[in-house]
Amino acid sequence: MSESLVVCDVDEDLVKKLKQFRFRKETNNAAIIMKIDKDKQLVVLEEEHEDISPDDLKDELPERQPRFVVYSYKYQHDDGRVSYPLCFIFSSPVGKAIPPVSSHNESQKHSSTRRCVWCFPGCRPEQQMMYAGSKNKLVQTVELTKVFEIRNTEDLTEEWLREKLGFFR
Numbered sequence: 001m002s003e004s005l006v007v008c009d010v011d012e013d014l015v016k017k018l019k020q021f022r023f024r025k026e027t028n029n030a031a032i033i034m035k036i037d038k039d040k041q042l043v044v045l046e047e048e049h050e051d052i053s054p055d056d057l058k059d060e061l062p063e064r065q066p067r068f069v070v071y072s073y074k075y076q077h078d079d080g081r082v083s084y085p086l087c088f089i090f091s092s093p094v095g096k097a098i099p100p101v102s103s104h105n106e107s108q109k110h111s112s113t114r115r116c117v118w119c120f121p122g123c124r125p126e127q128q129m130m131y132a133g134s135k136n137k138l139v140q141t142v143e144l145t146k147v148f149e150i151r152n153t154e155d156l157t158e159e160w161l162r163e164k165l166g167f168f169r
Contacts, residue, residue, distance in 0.1 A: 008036050008134040010043045010141050017045060018070060018142050022086060026050070027074060031057050034068040034138070036130055043068065043138055058156035066131035067091045068138055075165055085165055088144040090135050092128065094151050 014034065021032055028051040035046045046067070047060065054073070061067050069089040076082055139147055148164050150156050 007137050008041045008043050008130065010138055011045070014043060014045050015141060021070060021072065022142070024072065026072075027084065029053060029074055030072045031060075032070045033060060034070075035065075036127075036134060038127075038130070041130075043134055054156055054158045054161050058153045061091045061153045061156070062093075063153050064093055066093065066128060068131070068135070070142060070144070071161075073161060073165070075162070085146055085168065086144055087146045087148060087161070087165070088139055088142065089156070090131070090147070090149045091153060091156070092131065092149055092151055093153060 018032065021030070024030065031047075031049045031052055032045065033047045033049070034043050036042070037044045049057065049060065052060070054071075057069070057071065061069070067090075069087075069091065071087045071089055072084055073087060074082065075085055146165065146168060148161075150160075
């Protein structure tokens with residue numbers, strides 16, 4: 001089974017950018033969004049964002065395709081301290097459930113497009129495996145310890161991130 005798991009390399013320019021990002025001096029939230037170039041089998045830079053909240057960041061992520069995010073977050077602790085943790089977020093959407101078409105509608109009863117089961121349109125399994133197989137290598141390359149995963153982009157909120165970071169006090 002491990003032969004079918006594709007682990008992608010990380011683009012050298014991206015590695016340099018991530019190292020610079022790690023030691024940035026700015027005190028605002030910022031994000032680097034990465035994707036896999038399937039043809040090159042390489043993790044590459046997709047977008048960079050400055051001064052972006054978790055709620056705005058979720059709007060930048062595709063709902064049906066995985067992405068890797070390195071996020072620098074201004075974290076205000078309960079005791080008043082401020083820190084700037086660097087978080088790795090793996091967005092791995094499963095898609096939203098689409099219920100079966102109701103059989104109460106006579107015109108759809110005999111239609112060939114009528115669905116009788118629940119559908120969960122997300123990303124393709126091979127794409128999901130490529131991202132999942134490359135995640136650990138990317139995390140090790142960037143040397144991050146705060147690693148989180150979301151299965152629905154709507155889950156990426158300020159409250160969610162603060163809750164996750166609360167475990168690292």
